[in-house]
Amino acid sequence: MTPxxxxxxxxxxxxxxxxxxxxxxxxxxxxxxxxxxxxAWLMAxxxxxxxxxxxxxxxxxxxxxxxxxxxxDIPGIKVDKHSTGGVGDKVSIILAPVVAAAGVPVPMISxxxxxxTGGTLDKLESIPGFxxxxxxxxxxxxxxxxxxxxxxxxxxxxPADKKIYALRDVTATVESIPLISASIMSKKLAEGIDALVxxxxxxxxxxxxxxxxxxxxxxxxxxxxxxxxxxxxxYMTNMDEPLGRKVGNWLEIEECIDALNGNGPxxxxxxxxxxxxxxxxxxxxxxxxxxxxxxSREMIHSGKAMKKFLEIVEAQQGNTEFxxxxxxxxxxxYQREVTATATxxxxxxxxxxxxxxxxxxxxxxxxxxxxxxxxxxxxxxxxIGDKVQSGEKLATLLADNEARLxxxxxxxxxxxxxxxxxxxxxxxxxKYLDKNT
Amino acid sequence: MTPxxxxxxxxxxxxxxxxxxxxxxxxxxxxxxxxxxxxAWLMAxxxxxxxxxxxxxxxxxxxxxxxxxxxxDIPGIKVDKHSTGGVGDKVSIILAPVVAAAGVPVPMISxxxxxxTGGTLDKLESIPGFxxxxxxxxxxxxxxxxxxxxxxxxxxxxPADKKIYALRDVTATVESIPLISASIMSKKLAEGIDALVxxxxxxxxxxxxxxxxxxxxxxxxxxxxxxxxxxxxxYMTNMDEPLGRKVGNWLEIEECIDALNGNGPxxxxxxxxxxxxxxxxxxxxxxxxxxxxxxSREMIHSGKAMKKFLEIVEAQQGNTEFxxxxxxxxxxxYQREVTATATxxxxxxxxxxxxxxxxxxxxxxxxxxxxxxxxxxxxxxxxIGDKVQSGEKLATLLADNEARLxxxxxxxxxxxxxxxxxxxxxxxxxKYLDKNT
Numbered sequence: 001m002t003p004x005x006x007x008x009x010x011x012x013x014x015x016x017x018x019x020x021x022x023x024x025x026x027x028x029x030x031x032x033x034x035x036x037x038x039x040a041w042l043m044a045x046x047x048x049x050x051x052x053x054x055x056x057x058x059x060x061x062x063x064x065x066x067x068x069x070x071x072x073d074i075p076g077i078k079v080d081k082h083s084t085g086g087v088g089d090k091v092s093i094i095l096a097p098v099v100a101a102a103g104v105p106v107p108m109i110s111x112x113x114x115x116x117t118g119g120t121l122d123k124l125e126s127i128p129g130f131x132x133x134x135x136x137x138x139x140x141x142x143x144x145x146x147x148x149x150x151x152x153x154x155x156x157x158x159p160a161d162k163k164i165y166a167l168r169d170v171t172a173t174v175e176s177i178p179l180i181s182a183s184i185m186s187k188k189l190a191e192g193i194d195a196l197v198x199x200x201x202x203x204x205x206x207x208x209x210x211x212x213x214x215x216x217x218x219x220x221x222x223x224x225x226x227x228x229x230x231x232x233x234x235y236m237t238n239m240d241e242p243l244g245r246k247v248g249n250w251l252e253i254e255e256c257i258d259a260l261n262g263n264g265p266x267x268x269x270x271x272x273x274x275x276x277x278x279x280x281x282x283x284x285x286x287x288x289x290x291x292x293x294x295x296s297r298e299m300i301h302s303g304k305a306m307k308k309f310l311e312i313v314e315a316q317q318g319n320t321e322f323x324x325x326x327x328x329x330x331x332x333x334y335q336r337e338v339t340a341t342a343t344x345x346x347x348x349x350x351x352x353x354x355x356x357x358x359x360x361x362x363x364x365x366x367x368x369x370x371x372x373x374x375x376x377x378x379x380x381x382x383x384i385g386d387k388v389q390s391g392e393k394l395a396t397l398l399a400d401n402e403a404r405l406x407x408x409x410x411x412x413x414x415x416x417x418x419x420x421x422x423x424x425x426x427x428x429x430x431k432y433l434d435k436n437t
Numbered sequence: 438m439t440p441x442x443x444x445x446x447x448x449x450x451x452x453x454x455x456x457x458x459x460x461x462x463x464x465x466x467x468x469x470x471x472x473x474x475x476x477a478w479l480m481a482x483x484x485x486x487x488x489x490x491x492x493x494x495x496x497x498x499x500x501x502x503x504x505x506x507x508x509x510d511i512p513g514i515k516v517d518k519h520s521t522g523g524v525g526d527k528v529s530i531i532l533a534p535v536v537a538a539a540g541v542p543v544p545m546i547s548x549x550x551x552x553x554t555g556g557t558l559d560k561l562e563s564i565p566g567f568x569x570x571x572x573x574x575x576x577x578x579x580x581x582x583x584x585x586x587x588x589x590x591x592x593x594x595x596p597a598d599k600k601i602y603a604l605r606d607v608t609a610t611v612e613s614i615p616l617i618s619a620s621i622m623s624k625k626l627a628e629g630i631d632a633l634v635x636x637x638x639x640x641x642x643x644x645x646x647x648x649x650x651x652x653x654x655x656x657x658x659x660x661x662x663x664x665x666x667x668x669x670x671x672y673m674t675n676m677d678e679p680l681g682r683k684v685g686n687w688l689e690i691e692e693c694i695d696a697l698n699g700n701g702p703x704x705x706x707x708x709x710x711x712x713x714x715x716x717x718x719x720x721x722x723x724x725x726x727x728x729x730x731x732x733s734r735e736m737i738h739s740g741k742a743m744k745k746f747l748e749i750v751e752a753q754q755g756n757t758e759f760x761x762x763x764x765x766x767x768x769x770x771y772q773r774e775v776t777a778t779a780t781x782x783x784x785x786x787x788x789x790x791x792x793x794x795x796x797x798x799x800x801x802x803x804x805x806x807x808x809x810x811x812x813x814x815x816x817x818x819x820x821i822g823d824k825v826q827s828g829e830k831l832a833t834l835l836a837d838n839e840a841r842l843x844x845x846x847x848x849x850x851x852x853x854x855x856x857x858x859x860x861x862x863x864x865x866x867x868k869y870l871d872k873n874t
Contacts, residue, residue: 006607013481039473041607046448169476172444231650 003027003037016101018057025061026304029160035167042164042173048177055220055226062186063229065160069136069192071107073142078105079279080186083199084217085117086206087355088242088380090252091199091272092120093234094259097308098276101299104283107143107191108150109157109200113364113372114420116205116355118252121152122364126249126374127302130318140192158186164272177213181220185228195231195282197275198222202430203240205351211430214255218433226435233278235433237271238426241349241384244268248363248377248398255324260306273297281328289432332375332398338412344420349384353415361399369378373400377432378412385425388418440464440474447481462498466597473603479601479610481494484592487615492657493664495616499623502597504822506573506629508544511581515542516716519625520636521654522554523643524792525679525817527689528636528709529557530586534745535713537584538736542722543589544580544628550801550809553642553792555686557590559801561640563686563811567755582723584754590667595623614650617636618657632668632719634712635659639867642788648673648867655870663872668719668869669802674708675863678786678821681705685800685814686838687834691763697743704820710734722819726869758869773842775849777825781857790852794845798836810837815849822862825855 006020022042027033050058071078077097083089096106110120110132110157121132132152134142142149153162161183163272169173188196200212200220201207218234226230246255258264258270276299277292286292299305313320322329358364362373379396380386395412399405443457453461461478466739487495509516516536520526533543545568547557559571569589571579579586590599598620602658605611625633635658638644639651650862655671662669681702682694696709714723714730723729736742750757759766799810816833819825834850836842 004609006608011480011609023514034472036604036608039476039481040610043444043448043477044484047481047484106624167473170441172441172448172479226712340717 003033005338007037007044007119010041010048013048015051017055021057022061024202025065025160025164027108029065029163037059038164039171042128042168042171042179045179046173046176052223052227055074055178055182056224056238058182059185059224059228062158062160062164062182063189066158066190067136067156068190069107069139071105071140071143071192074105074106074140076103076190077194077230077283078107078428079195079197079198080108080188080191080193081199081275081279084201084207085114085119086201086239087115087351087358088244088247088252089201090123090244090256091268093253093256094264094272094305095125095152095276095279097260097312098272098296098299098305099279099283100312101308102276102280102283102285102302103147103349104280104285105143106148106279107139107193108148108155109187109191110150112122112151112358114274116352116359116364117388118247118358118364120150122250122372123249124150124318126253127154127313127318127322130313130377131316140378141401142315146311148312150312150316153187156165157190161186177220177346178228180217181224184222184223185221189228189230190223193230196225197278197282198232199271199320200203200234200236200237201239203426204349205242205268205353208238215431215433220436222433230420231282233282233432235274235278235432236430238428238430239351240426241351242354244270245380246377247354247358247380248361250329250370251377251379251398254329257326259324260300260309262300267428268392274429285329293390330375332373333400334398334402336397336409337393338395338397338409340382340390340392340394340416340418341391341413342418344418345422346386346388347382347419347423348417350415353411353430356376357397357411357415360408360411362401375400382416383425384422438468442768444474445482446477447478447485447768450485452488453491458491458494459498462495462502462597462601466502466600471729475601475604476608476610478838479605479608479616482616483610483613485575485614486746489660489664492615492619493661495619496622496626496661496665499597499601499619500593500626503595503627504573504593504834505627506535506576508542508543508577508580508629511542511577511769513542514631514720515544515629516614516632516634516720517543517545517625517628517630518634518712518716519621520638520746521644522551523638523676523680524554524788524795525681525684525689526554526638527560527681527693528705528712530560530690530693531701531742532713532716533585533587534732534749535709535736535742536716536720537749538741538745539717539720539732540584540722541582541717544576544626544630545585545715546590546628547587548590550796553621553685553789553796553863554793555689555801557587561587561691561755564750564755564759567750568753579752583748585749587749587753594627598623611672614654614657615770617654622658622661625662626665626667632671632717633662634715635669635671636708636712637671637673638676639673640788640863641677642784642792643676643700652868652870659870659872663786670715670719670869672715673867673868675865675867676788679791679817680708682817683814683819684795685798686789686809686811687766688814688835691766691781694763696736697746699737704865709867767812768859769810770837771839771842773834774830774834774844775828775834775846776789777819777827777831777853777855778850779855780825780827781855782859783819783821783823783825783853783855784856784858784860786853790817790848791817792846794834794852796843797845798834800837813837813841819853820862
């Protein structure tokens with residue numbers, strides 16, 4: 001078994017054995033296999049594809065390149081959620097306290113903003129003092145005490161994935177469904193979960209624009225989760241417009257506080273309750289997903305979810321003052337209204353462009369070393385199907401820097417399509433998928 | 438234009454523009470593009486293929502990464518030959534003096550042994566003192582004075598090809614016809630030629646085993662040569678058995694001396710006269726290839742070719758004593774006979790295995806740093822179609838080391854297939870190809 005033979009095998013469209021894949025990934029992680037050989041194999045895998053056995057072998061090799069959390073001493077069925085990323089997707093921050101309040105432990109390793117999408121960690125860190133860089137020992141302690149802990153990918157978790165992802169990023173081998181799935185699942189399986197609920201986004205603001213590709217990704221993720229012995233189910237949800245009405249780090253925390261206080265926007269709550277419902281069901285606290293959704297709503301209605309959120313913020317060293325009194329949070333220095341230039345109905349919103357506008361305003365990173373403006377972002381006033389008058393506000397843009405507003409405003413303007421015909425708001429929950437569907 | 442975009446373009450099966458390819462190859466040669474990005478692009482190019490425009494752009498970029506010899510001050514049409522490599526292929530060493538004696542200047546840059554095939558440079562260096570590492574200034578001087586010069590690829594010639602070939606070699610991206618063609622032609626076009634005759638080998642001892650692949654390579658090479666404004670023609674020749682009767686560095690020089698003295702084996706002479714005939718024709722010294730072949734035979738018959746060979750050896754600082762008296766050359770310490778184990782006719786010879794046996798005996802390199810045993814090799818007594826008696830000699834193996842004989846002998850034995858049925862010797866000249874065929 002030489003690297004040359006393994007590369008040539010994949011190049012010619014053959015299947016690499018689990019032993020070959022394991023060897024390849026371990027050798028690469030340890031530095032024994034050079035970047036150029038890994039890059040050649042990744043490109044061959046990208047073009048020729050990878051079958052289930054190969055995909056599972058990659059996931060296992062990357063998972064076991066690091067530490068896998070053992071949460072067996074914590075009672076209960078541990079369930080997490082993973083979203084493939086969208087604009088205004090703040091679901092995790094509402095969902096974690098809801099599900100934990102319902103008695104299901106939530107071990108959650110989240111990411112930072114990626115491209116046009118925001119990141120749960122960045123949003124949480126807009127709460128002054130909130131810490132996300134706990135080691136595994138503290139991660140377990142906080143889950144045991146609070147029922148939930150929200151951390152970032154540490155160096156201990158799937159280091160092979162980290163190294164391979166960085167190489168894929170510069171060799172045009174990112175958008176491969178098997179490689180994306182293996183990357184996601186190697187990190188999720190390291191969390192110590194028993195079950196996983198996926199939110200696979202689809203539409204103009206998602207990485208997967210077409211339903212077919214989104215469904216392929218969902219099935220691929222379910223396949224890996226189930227092969228690892230973890231019950232895995234997925235909702236395909238719409239991402240043709242931002243979820244909720246706020247985009248930006250603190251702005252989204254504000255919207256989560258509203259949601260936990262029972263005042264969340266309908267679309268955000270629909271997606272949240274579906275995902276929470278499935279988690280509560282898989283966590284053994286409901287007979288089915290529907291009962292899970294009822295419990296989810298009850299957790300908010302009763303104030304238990306908000307109470308849990310305050311507990312989480314406290315456990316992770318965040319300042320709860322701003323959670324109780326969000327109006328005290330510092331304000332962005334400048335704001336700009338984007339208004340309609342025609343009368344009619346909002347027909348479409350190019351959500352990718354809204355996401356990019358958010359990055360331009362300072363809510364996301366263009367380069368890894370960029371610092372975030374936690375107050376920057378957008379408030380969305382008009383969504384698909386809404387009637388608008390010419391001159392009426394479509395969105396409010398917030399930033400500490402006027403040049404950023406100048407840049408982002410025309411982009412947001414252009415993202416809106418207004419037509420002289422009515423249109424239905426998009427269906428949010430597109431499909432439920434599990435190993436039997 | 439970013440490396441990422443160029444890689445993604447090829448990955449998705451699109452065509453890269455000449456500017457993109459030029460940028461890629463220059464950036465790589467200068468060290469501005471890392472190995473892993475070039476490796477990813479090469480794998481994408483290997484799998485997706487390259488069209489003619491891309492292939493020409495690669496050739497041009499690699500050619501112009503170094504110095505292109507200007508031989509315009511030397512009178513006459515300069516013609517070279519290139520062979521895709523085989524076992525016992527010593528044609529260049531007979532052909533260069535024949536064609537030069539006929540008045541056609543031959544600027545020839547040759548290679549070293551590669552895998553199971555020998556290299557012209559290694560063979561020439563078995564002549565004590567023979568130098569092949571001249572710079573371009575001396576290369577031109579020797580061609581002007583002698584009508585021919587045989588050198589190796591210097592650092593000045595197509596350095597991009599050298600760097601890219603080394604990367605292809607470790608990333609399983611060698612066997613791509615467009616990449617092979619661009620690599621060969623970038624070096625040939627640097628020689629200062631006006632026309633080129635190709636010997637594309639096909640059979641069990643060639644890199645291309647199937648006639649279809651060999652023809653594809655021949656047409657690809659012709660396309661590049663003609664696009665560069667150089668008349669390029671090709672013969673596809675058989676390589677199902679070693680050419681001539683000797684394999685090994687000095688052994689092949691011995692056979693070349695015999696050939697130049699008018700005593701060459703028929704198969705070797707047939708291929709040599711075909712290639713010489715085309716060169717003499719393209720060099721303007723014959724009306725057609727047939728007349729060229731007659732002139733070629735006459736050059737040997739008259740002794741003019743042998744006289745030219747002695748001139749070449751002298752010009753390149755070799756000792757002519759051994760050319761005049763090959764029997765004075767030192768002998769290998771050991772020899773071993775491989776004999777037939779059955780009676781019948783030689784049906785097939787696995788020529789790749791004969792080549793590997795040659796390497797094992799010390800005539801070739803397993804690793805780049807291996808030193809050669811100039812006296813080692815094989816003398817082939819039985820060829821395809823020959824009748825053999827059980828116990829009769831098939832081949833004599835020569836080496837300075839008995840362990841090497843122990844290793845190579847069974848391989849040579851197994852390379853022979855003897856059957857109880859007659860078989861015709863292979864047809865040597867399979868096809869003539871040029872831009873009009």
